[in-house]
Amino acid sequence: MDRMSQRTRLTPEQRREQLLDLGIRLFAHHSLDEISIDVVAREAGISRGLLYHYFGDKMAFREAVVRRAADALVAQTAPPATGEPVERLLASMTAYVDFVDANYEGYVSMVRGAASDPVLREIYDEAFGALGLRIFDAGADFVEDTPAARLMVRGWQAMSEELVLSWKADPAGLSREELLGVLAGSLPVLLEMLPERTRRE
């Protein structure tokens, strides 16, 4: 019936690109577990073996896809180069909310999906670490870079993530600006909760 069985031979770069693009597209609306070798291969019109040729195994492929998504997040939420620290923070948070808005399904599946594999978790951590680090290397007059401060920033990020996602699902009477105000305003407050000793280096 269908004689789609013809091979199409691409350069390694093209093929790799095609597969990654497909992965990103699938990732936007499917959880990671749903991105099986079979699905990707069928969708791309290639054999399973080829996926193994380009990416060692299933996890490696997922990792490559997630890494792309994470890079996009980091890039799009880059704060402006100039301005007051608090304003830059607010700008970055705004971009973050926008990003979540634009890529909701994909973002959720990345956040909630960095679960099973430690390597995926690490990619996620790396991306969020980069997001968090900006707070320190910015003007950074309201934080010193200590282990405790980094821990607190992580906690604040987790809170922000949860607030944005929950707020998307149900705004709970908060306007977008009010939400952003809470997000940006809570970081300094939280950092002040740390014992004095742990905020100096």
Add this chain to the structure above:
Amino acid sequence: MDRMSQRTRLTPEQRREQLLDLGIRLFAHHSLDEISIDVVAREAGISRGLLYHYFGDKMAFREAVVRRAADALVAQTAPPATGEPVERLLASMTAYVDFVDANYEGYVSMVRGAASDPVLREIYDEAFGALGLRIFDAGADFVEDTPAARLMVRGWQAMSEELVLSWKADPAGLSREELLGVLAGSLPVLLEMLPERTRRE
């Protein structure tokens, strides 16, 4: 060699109980993915078929185990019936940290792994909803139960979870008591960040 192949016939209640207990024990130190039918059956000294007889499939078994763990979490972190709100909160948070301590791997995989299966996600949400609700129906003189307040509590829970897990991995110079202080102290502070209007009903 080993003639352990003798059947032992238990009542359905006993068997079910044994398997769930085993599941909980495995859950404490293994991620959900590591709790395969094979492992459980071998560990319990029964055939795989029996597991399917009692719990329809793998997911149903995992759900039963996670539900038990979630119930245990809610039970073990119940705040004392008397005392100042802040003290009761602190006691509850202490119990929470202890629980995470005792069931680290399983807890992590429950938190991070509620992603794939919607049913697991719902169990998780249910448990954390119950945890959060206690803050309102307690003495609750520092919060009124509004949509915005509930949102904020969710955010605070996410932060607490992240802080405890990250702190376990690397204490970052914070003592256990200091961590608990930050956790319990941050909730009122965060709630005060909400616009006045959204904190009344």
Add this chain to the structure above:
DNA sequence: CTTGCCTATTGAACAGGTGTCAATAGAATG
């Protein structure tokens, strides 16, 4: 045009785990 080579690509076969079901064997009952 065609021959040959390089390598992108395939398909078959294997491994390991999930799920099904008729057959088997404890153990209680008469």
Add this chain to the structure above:
DNA sequence: CATTCTATTGACACCTGTTCAATAGGCAAG
């Protein structure tokens, strides 16, 4: 004891991840 009930088993079919020798697309040389 014999019988009956059902908890329990083991073999088997199936689905996915993974490996690898065999295949064929397309470019360059003759």
